[in-house]
Amino acid sequence: MENFVYQNPTKLVFGKGTIAKVAELIPVESKVLMTYGGGSIKRNGVYEQVVRALKGRPLLEFGGIEPNPRYETLMKAVELCRREHVRFLLAVGGGSVLDGTKFIAVATFYDAGDPWDILSKHATPTRALPIGCVLTLPATGSESNPFAVISRESTCEKLAFSSPLVYPTFSIIDPETHYSLPRRQVQNGIADAFVHVMEQYLTYPANAPVQDRFAEAIARTLIEYGPKALRQPRNYNVRAAVALCSTLALNGLIGCGVPQDWTTHLIGHELTAFYGLDHGQTLVVLLPAVWRHQKRLKRKKLEQLAERVWDIKNAKDKAEAAIRQTEEFFRSALGMKTRLSEYGIGPEKFQQIAARFDARGQKLGEHKAIGAKQVVEILKLSL
Amino acid sequence: MENFVYQNPTKLVFGKGTIAKVAELIPVESKVLMTYGGGSIKRNGVYEQVVRALKGRPLLEFGGIEPNPRYETLMKAVELCRREHVRFLLAVGGGSVLDGTKFIAVATFYDAGDPWDILSKHATPTRALPIGCVLTLPATGSESNPFAVISRESTCEKLAFSSPLVYPTFSIIDPETHYSLPRRQVQNGIADAFVHVMEQYLTYPANAPVQDRFAEAIARTLIEYGPKALRQPRNYNVRAAVALCSTLALNGLIGCGVPQDWTTHLIGHELTAFYGLDHGQTLVVLLPAVWRHQKRLKRKKLEQLAERVWDIKNAKDKAEAAIRQTEEFFRSALGMKTRLSEYGIGPEKFQQIAARFDARGQKLGEHKAIGAKQVVEILKLSL
Numbered sequence: 001m002e003n004f005v006y007q008n009p010t011k012l013v014f015g016k017g018t019i020a021k022v023a024e025l026i027p028v029e030s031k032v033l034m035t036y037g038g039g040s041i042k043r044n045g046v047y048e049q050v051v052r053a054l055k056g057r058p059l060l061e062f063g064g065i066e067p068n069p070r071y072e073t074l075m076k077a078v079e080l081c082r083r084e085h086v087r088f089l090l091a092v093g094g095g096s097v098l099d100g101t102k103f104i105a106v107a108t109f110y111d112a113g114d115p116w117d118i119l120s121k122h123a124t125p126t127r128a129l130p131i132g133c134v135l136t137l138p139a140t141g142s143e144s145n146p147f148a149v150i151s152r153e154s155t156c157e158k159l160a161f162s163s164p165l166v167y168p169t170f171s172i173i174d175p176e177t178h179y180s181l182p183r184r185q186v187q188n189g190i191a192d193a194f195v196h197v198m199e200q201y202l203t204y205p206a207n208a209p210v211q212d213r214f215a216e217a218i219a220r221t222l223i224e225y226g227p228k229a230l231r232q233p234r235n236y237n238v239r240a241a242v243a244l245c246s247t248l249a250l251n252g253l254i255g256c257g258v259p260q261d262w263t264t265h266l267i268g269h270e271l272t273a274f275y276g277l278d279h280g281q282t283l284v285v286l287l288p289a290v291w292r293h294q295k296r297l298k299r300k301k302l303e304q305l306a307e308r309v310w311d312i313k314n315a316k317d318k319a320e321a322a323i324r325q326t327e328e329f330f331r332s333a334l335g336m337k338t339r340l341s342e343y344g345i346g347p348e349k350f351q352q353i354a355a356r357f358d359a360r361g362q363k364l365g366e367h368k369a370i371g372a373k374q375v376v377e378i379l380k381l382s383l
Numbered sequence: 384m385e386n387f388v389y390q391n392p393t394k395l396v397f398g399k400g401t402i403a404k405v406a407e408l409i410p411v412e413s414k415v416l417m418t419y420g421g422g423s424i425k426r427n428g429v430y431e432q433v434v435r436a437l438k439g440r441p442l443l444e445f446g447g448i449e450p451n452p453r454y455e456t457l458m459k460a461v462e463l464c465r466r467e468h469v470r471f472l473l474a475v476g477g478g479s480v481l482d483g484t485k486f487i488a489v490a491t492f493y494d495a496g497d498p499w500d501i502l503s504k505h506a507t508p509t510r511a512l513p514i515g516c517v518l519t520l521p522a523t524g525s526e527s528n529p530f531a532v533i534s535r536e537s538t539c540e541k542l543a544f545s546s547p548l549v550y551p552t553f554s555i556i557d558p559e560t561h562y563s564l565p566r567r568q569v570q571n572g573i574a575d576a577f578v579h580v581m582e583q584y585l586t587y588p589a590n591a592p593v594q595d596r597f598a599e600a601i602a603r604t605l606i607e608y609g610p611k612a613l614r615q616p617r618n619y620n621v622r623a624a625v626a627l628c629s630t631l632a633l634n635g636l637i638g639c640g641v642p643q644d645w646t647t648h649l650i651g652h653e654l655t656a657f658y659g660l661d662h663g664q665t666l667v668v669l670l671p672a673v674w675r676h677q678k679r680l681k682r683k684k685l686e687q688l689a690e691r692v693w694d695i696k697n698a699k700d701k702a703e704a705a706i707r708q709t710e711e712f713f714r715s716a717l718g719m720k721t722r723l724s725e726y727g728i729g730p731e732k733f734q735q736i737a738a739r740f741d742a743r744g745q746k747l748g749e750h751k752a753i754g755a756k757q758v759v760e761i762l763k764l765s766l
Contacts, residue, residue, distance in 0.1 A: 001623040003398025008391065014640065015386025207620035210604040210628050217596030225592065237590035240384040244640075245593050253636075257397065257627075 001208045004257040010144040011170040012247065016236070018174050019049040019134055022090070023057075025170045026132055030088040031058040033081060035101045037065050037093045044180045046136055050092055060084055065093070068272055068279070069100030071116055071152040074107065078115065081108040081129065091133045091168075094185070095140025095192075098133055099148035102166040105129040119150055119159040128165035134172045137181060138243035139189030139280070141196060141250025143171035151273065158269040173247070175239035183230060187334050188280025189246060190226035194219060194329075195264055195283040196249040202291065202301050203259040203366040215254045216308050218245050223309070227333040259366040263290050266364055267375060270353045275345055284330040285340050289382035291323045293374065297367065340382050350379045384591045387640040393527040394553040395630065399619070401557050402432040402517055405473070406440075408553045409515055413471040414441040416464060418484045420448050420476045427563045429519055433475055443467060448476070451655055451662070452483030454499055454535040457490065461498065464491040464512065474516045474551070477568070478523025478575075481516055482531035485549040488512040502533055502542040511548035517555045520564060521626040522572030522663070524579060524633025526554035534656065541652040556630070558622035566613060570717050571663025572629060573609035577602060577712075578647055578666040579632040585674065585684050586642045586749040595687070598637045601628050602692050610716040642749040646673050649747055650758060653736045658728055667713040668723050672765035674706045676757065680750065723765050733762045 013021055026032060034050065041047040051059070062077045080086070081104060091101035106125035107115035117123040135143045142148065146167050151158040178186075201215035225241040232238055248254070267290075268282030277285075291298060302319035305326075306312040315321035330336045337343060354372035357364065364370035370378075396404055409415060417433065424430040434442070445460045463469070464487060474484035489508035490498035500506040518526045525531065529550050534541040561569075584598035608624040615621055631637070650673075651665030660668075674681060685702035688709075689695040698704035713719045720726060737755035740747065747753035753761075 001398075001620055001627075003401065005394065005396050007394035011388065011390035012639075013388050015384075018386065207623070209608065209624050210600060210631060213600030213604060214597055217593060217600050221593040221596060237384055240590070240640075241592050244384070248593060256395075257623075 001206065001257040002259075006252060006256050008144060008167065008251055008253070010168050010251075012144060013170060013172045014244070015240075016174060016176055018172050019046065019177070020053045022050060022132065022134060022172060023053045025172075026054070026057075026088055026090065028057070031084065031086050032060070032088045032090050033077070033084070033086040034059060034061045034090045034092055035065055035077065035097055035104065036061070036063045036091075037067070037097045039063060040180075041092050041136060044136070044177060046092060046134065046177050050090070050134060060086065065097045065100040067096045068149075068151040068158060069096045069103070071103075071150055072154070074100050074103050074150065075115070077104045078107045086129065089129050089131045091131060092136065094135065094137030094189075095142045098131075098135070098142040098168070099140070099150065101131055102142070102148035103150050103161075105131050105166055106163060116152065119161050120157070122161070125163050125165055128163065131166060131168045132170050132172075133168045134174075135243075136177050137185055137189055138173070138178065138246035139185075139192045141193070141247055143168060143173065144247050144251040147250075149269065156273050158273040160269070171247075173243050175236060175243045178239045178243065179234045181233070184278070186229055186233070187336050188278050190222055190229065190242060190334060191280040191284045191330060191336060193242075193246040193249040194222050194226070195287055197222075197254065198287060199261045199265060200255040200258060202298060202305060203261050204297065205300050205304075206258050208258045211254050211256060211258050212304070214248075218249050218254070219309050221245050223329060223333070230334070261290075261366045263294075263364040263370055263378070266357075266362075267353075267378065270356060271340075274349055274353060275343070277343060281336065281343070284334075284336045284338055285382045286378065288323050288327045288338065289378045291326075292381050293378045294365065294370075295319055295323075340379070345383075347380060347383065350376050353379065384589065384640040385642075389635060389639050391527060391550065391634055391636075393551050393634075395527060396553060396555045397627070398623075399557060399559055401555050402429065402560070403436045405433060405515065405517060405555060406436045408555075409437070409440075409471055409473065411440070414467065414469050415443070415471045415473050416460070416467075416469040417442060417444045417473045417475055418448055418460065418480055418487065419444070419446045419474075420450070420480045422446060423563075424475050424519060427519070427560060429475060429517065429560050433473070433517060443469065448480045448483040450479045451532075451534040451541060452479045452486070454486075454533055455537070457483050457486050457533065458498070460487045461490045469512065472512050472514045474514060475519065477518065477520030477572075478525045481514075481518070481525040481551070482523070482533060484514055484516075485525070485531035486533050486544075488514050488549055489546060499535065502544050503540070505544070508546050508548055511546065514549060514551045515553050516551040517557075518626075519560050520568055520572055521556070521561065521629035522568075522575040524576070524630055526551060526556065527630050527634040530633075532652065539656050541656040543652075554630075556626050558619060558626045561622045561626065562617045564616070567661070569612055569616070570719050571661050573605055573612065573625065573717060574663040574667045574713060574719060576625075576629040576632040577605050577609070578670055580605075580637065581670060582644045582648060583638040583641060585681060585688060586644050587680065588683050588687075589641050591641045594637050594639060594641050597631075599691050601632050601637070604628050606692070606712060606716070613717070644673075644749050646677075646747040646753055646761070649740075649745075650736075650761060653739060654723075657732055657736060658726070660726060664719065664726070667717075667719045667721055668765045669761065671706050671710045671721065672761045674709075675764050676761045677748065677753075678702055678706075723762070728766075730763060730766065733759045736762065
């Protein structure tokens with residue numbers, strides 16, 4: 001097991017009827033900016049619940065944060081925060097709203113240049129507005145981690161940053177608010193959480209038995225309850241199980257002391273930037289391709305996945321069986337496409353995508369051995 | 384799943400050679416009181432490492448905190464903290480040192496009466512000295528939770544309190560410092576962690592699938608690595624796995640949104656108070672007795688334990704098989720006694736022990752249905 005440091009300060013407030021608690025979680029005197037997305041929170045009653053809870057408090061709002069939140073949009077909120085002396089950000093929505101809000105939180109105080117440098121040049125933010133969250137879509141784990149992924153339209157980029165300053169101070173997760181989610185968002189969310197687990201698990205054995213078993217625990221629960229959430233959208237316990245899995249998949253815990261991959265995510269971000277695919281869609285297409293490409297190096301963990309998660313006892317090639325079973329889960333149980341060609345995408349831009357990793361001097365994977373050449377090979381395997 | 388709130392602010396610093404980091408984790412100007420136990424930290428080099436790391440800092444020390452830390456001893460440290468204006472407590476040791484230090488932390492500022500009221504009358508502390516920890520014995524989970532158990536010699540009591548104020552700000556866990564632990568402490572520690580898991584798991588099905596699987600993950604890892612720690616005391620990865628399991632067993636996570644039991648612990652505390660048995664010894668004797676007594680109500684989870692943790696596929700009475708297998712684990716794999724009679728204890732004081740729960744108006748178990756009469760029955764089953 002590798003050495004690690006782990007601290008997660010976010011207060012999780014989980015369960016039915018918990019949105020009203022937002023009032024006691026935000027300092028009374030703070031001027032709040034509520035951020036949200038395309039307006040689904042106005043249709044499902046969440047907006048109403050939040051506004052009612054904060055009645056009489058100084059409250060501004062900023063809607064219209066896109067899926068794959070854009071720098072261009074977020075900078076307008078930054079301007080608003082500076083002008084109005086906002087003191088607290090309340091993100092009401094899914095991972096995109098939350099990620100965007102994390103960027104607003106640090107960009108508001110960033111005065112050493114363009115805040116985009118935090119993403120493109122790994123500039124370190126030194127101050128952030130405090131963030132609270134009402135999570136309406138379980139998927140990214142952003143409600144309890146220090147990560148955010150931001151897109152920039154003008155340069156066709158999608159990049160990530162991390163800062164302990166942007167852990168939400170609290171996250172309210174009421175699974176009842178997930179009842180009305182569109183099927184596609186539920187599919188994407190389950191796929192995202194599942195792949196988060198795999199990015200931290202499916203590498204090589206590292207003498208971390210309890211982290212392995214925790215990862216397997218989340219994966220098995222998503223496999224059992226993910227499809228149920230699609231079939232029974234108003235089943236509270238099913239929604240609660242999926243929501244908790246999504247948080248646990250990327251709150252840092254299962255990544256303690258183990259090697260991590262993240263190839264699927266990093267290539268996936270490019271597919272979203274180039275083709276506009278949903279984040280979850282990119283992951284489902286890429287994960288099996290990454291595993292096939294890296295099968296020799298990942299064999300032991302693929303076999304462990306076969307045995308402990310997929311209950312495959314007898315197979316000639318257990319590693320291959322695990323990959324097939326995972327593809328089948330995405331395809332049949334979640335009803336998602338697993339090939340780029342199904343989205344009408346061909347190999348035309350693969351070299352251009354791969355060149356970006358070269359340009360950034362970025363090598364991917366737990367061995368840092370996947371470069372531009374291998375990225376093209378992986379993309380071809382996903383056609 | 385039940386609603387829950389979860390927040391765990393402790394920073395875990397885990398791994399080889401991490402004790403030196405204590406210097407950067409404590410504010411430079413703070414006057415520190417280092418607390419410890421019977422002096423094992425002077426023999427295994429931990430004392431030396433801490434003192435070296437804090438060289439030049441204002442540092443006092445208070446040794447001699449007993450296993451089952453005593454109110455009478457701790458009040459001497461409280462006096463020292465008040466007199467010397469101590470600003471930071473550094474607990475160096477196992478769960479007893481840490482629990483004792485948690486009491487010192489709140490008692491120092493408690494001026495509404497005798498600090499014992501925090502335990503006996505559930506008085507709420509409103510202020511505490513910050514606590515840091517260098518953990519030398521994995522067992523209680525106290526390094527990452529808000530709980531402490533304190534004994535009072537004059538009244539023969541052993542009581543618990545909980546306050547969010549006493550979460551350690553950091554806990555350093557260097558598994559190499561566990562190499563020299565006496566066999567008995569390792570046995571007790573593994574048993575304690577295992578029973579912590581069971582107190583939160585072995586109740587009734589509660590639609591909490593990922594919490595169940597996390598609990599099973601810790602239990603299985605302890606079953607595999609606990610006996611290895613006894614056989615290979617200097618195997619780093621084994622020690623690391625056991626240490627991480629101990630922390631995860633009682634950092635609050637697996638208890639989120641589920642019913643909890645704690646009968647074994649609460650009767651166990653009385654056995655320690657009356658007979659002086661080690662905490663771990665009491666748990667191993669009582670757990671199977673509690674399960675046998677509550678078998679009808681716990682049947683479903685006992686069967687789940689049989690299938691998922693003990694890999695029992697075919698048994699006439701799966702619940703009974705799970706109990707036997709657990710007893711066998713304590714007895715053969717950990718080498719511990721599983722009967723009170725093996726400690727020369729008979730039923731003479733059972734009524735007196737049970738009467739205490741009556742006197743406190745305390746009912747035990749996940750159904751709050753275990754009273755004095757049932758306590759006597761459970762104790763008889765453990766003879």
